[in-house]
Amino acid sequence: MSRSIRALALLLGLSLAVVASACGSSDSTSSSSSTKDGPLTVGFIYVGPKDDYGYNQAAYEGSIAMEKATGAKVLQAENVPETADAEQVMQNMIDKGAKLIFATSYGHFEFAKNLAEKNPDVVFVHQGGLKGDAKLDNLGTYFGTVYEPVYLAGIAAGKATKTNKLGYIYAFPIPQTLANINAFTLGAQSVNPKATTTTIATGSWCDPSVQAQAVKSLLDKDVDVISQHQDCTKTIIEATEAAGAMSVGYHHDASSLAPKGWVTGSEWNWGPLYTDIVKTVQAGKFKGSKYDGDFRVGLQTGNNPFVQSPYGSMVDADTKATIEKAKQSFVDGGSPFKGPVKDQDGKIVVKAGEQPTYAQIETMDYFVQGVVGKIG
Template sequence: MKKTMVMALVILLCGFAGPVLAQDKQIKAGFVYVGPVGDAGWTYAHDLGRLEMEKLPFVEPSTYIESVPEGAESARVINGLVRRGHNLILTTSFGYMDATIDVAKRNKDVIFMHCSGYKTAENVGTYFGRMYEPRYLSGIIAGKMTTKNIIGYVAAFPIPEVIRGINAFTLGVRSVNPEAQVRVVWTQTWFDPGVERDAADSLLDVGADVLAMHQDAPATLQAAEARGAYVIGYNSDMRHFAPNAFLTAPVWNWGALYTQLAEAVHNGTWKSEQIWWGVKDGLVGLADIHAKVPDDVKALVQERTAAIVAGTLHPFTGPLKDRDGHQVLGAGETMSDGEMLSMNFFVEGVQGTLSK
């Protein structure tokens, strides 16, 4: 899935001229999903964006195909969407990257957008979000709400996207609570509720009183609810799975991007580029913060959100050390996109292995 940008070096606009685009073009969009729409997480959030796109008057009823395996099988599915006349195809998982590029080479009149990858072509662009920004903000809440200073993090795979999220979250935690530790357990899966629940329970067993997650199911929330802990969700607002435990969640608003993409294709202004939007652009943000979080904490989160939007706060600004005490950034230095996209270290305060 979203093995984002393991080899990408920097988000750059690509110099492709792009396919010849007609103005006032009707859009027939096709979406390829790695999980089920009912996962309440990653795929569910994408599908909300698809439905938002469909509200545009020039967008025809769209098609989605769910639970498509990454790899060779995805090429068959993408080809099928082309044969059925879709002129905008969105592939929403990292593992679809090579298949997307291959199919695009043979179908230059179709526009393809690939989520979280780094390969582009004249009719292929990429897109993702700066999820590290709301991760940092959610860490502030976790750091303020823990009483044991043990925060658990149920994580999928040790890849830059996930590592970046863990680090941003931990920097948020320790900006308000330098004594807190973030303990990481890897599940090696994006969507397996049973494995996710076991990982969450293992963190609760060692004393974590707040959990966070990079998973596509609500099992971590359900574990926290059952054990009387707090939880930070992910992907979408899953509070109904844990009404007492839920604090907030870093969430996606894919509709903000999908509507703009459809408009660009419709107007004939689409171009191949690599999109990496943040809180300022409305693609990522925090779900409503629960009433149990104190007002002063909410105010602090609002203040730092405004600073991120204004460009005066960047979570990865020095001085910054890795957990072994080695300096990563000097005072006032800000990490580049390329460095963030290839992140392979833990910051101070993270406990866990970086290996699979």
């Protein structure tokens, strides 16, 4: 990803709630078992609120599951912007005794790295970072292969649409969002070759007013199934449901918000991974572990923390069977991007019979054929 795109993402993704980052902070402790030296203090920072029906809520719930499983003392901070304020919030946690920090938003990475250099006795793990720093033994990144279950959700969307027009509302044109949009489109096209995906970039991880306008714009284009890559998902799903259209969720199970139009979705199950990271640190074995670097897990390599959401009533048995077959192909080593794959201009970007690695997909900078809209 270019420096200009990253800078734009950081600039536009700033939260207005700098004060809220302090006000939203809270401490919680667990009464369950701890290490022989006392409970490990672990800090979590989130770019948004912990009840956003999306990215931050999934991470928060994962931290609570980890707390119960490990006996760690957990420090929480919501609404932490992707600015130097994040560094101050993390430093405050260190001052309170934190020896492990989970920096959970894309734009928190550089601030976590800064602190890792200054605090060699504190471990920092970053959620979704494209690449860590091999020189630092106390810094790692982790993530799941988000585009695998998104491809499977695309199959359900391709079957559900009546207009053959799908919509995708995303924040920034980073490789993760581009891969998701492309996988969603390819999944839909695998069962419905006429399906297209119209995209709208909001320039924010969470801006309800912009999200609502994006939904209206897509509906005006005859889109009848809307998905998203936003941190907070509530506005988009509720607006889509109110209009009588269908939703494919992201980050968290939001099926309760769309009792009629929910198709399916993809969501995080962070608890087991968070727990394993914490236990690794508790044991003093972070250095040289699989987390000391850039840890990725997907259906090809293990238990992906990004999983399928429940199905809606419109998803029939045949569609479910098709999805399970595709999922098994990924478990067996396949990929949503197995060639041939063409970009919007018809250029072959993945040759027939070939498939990109996880690392190559994390550098994706194009839209596939069938995606409507420019990257930006």
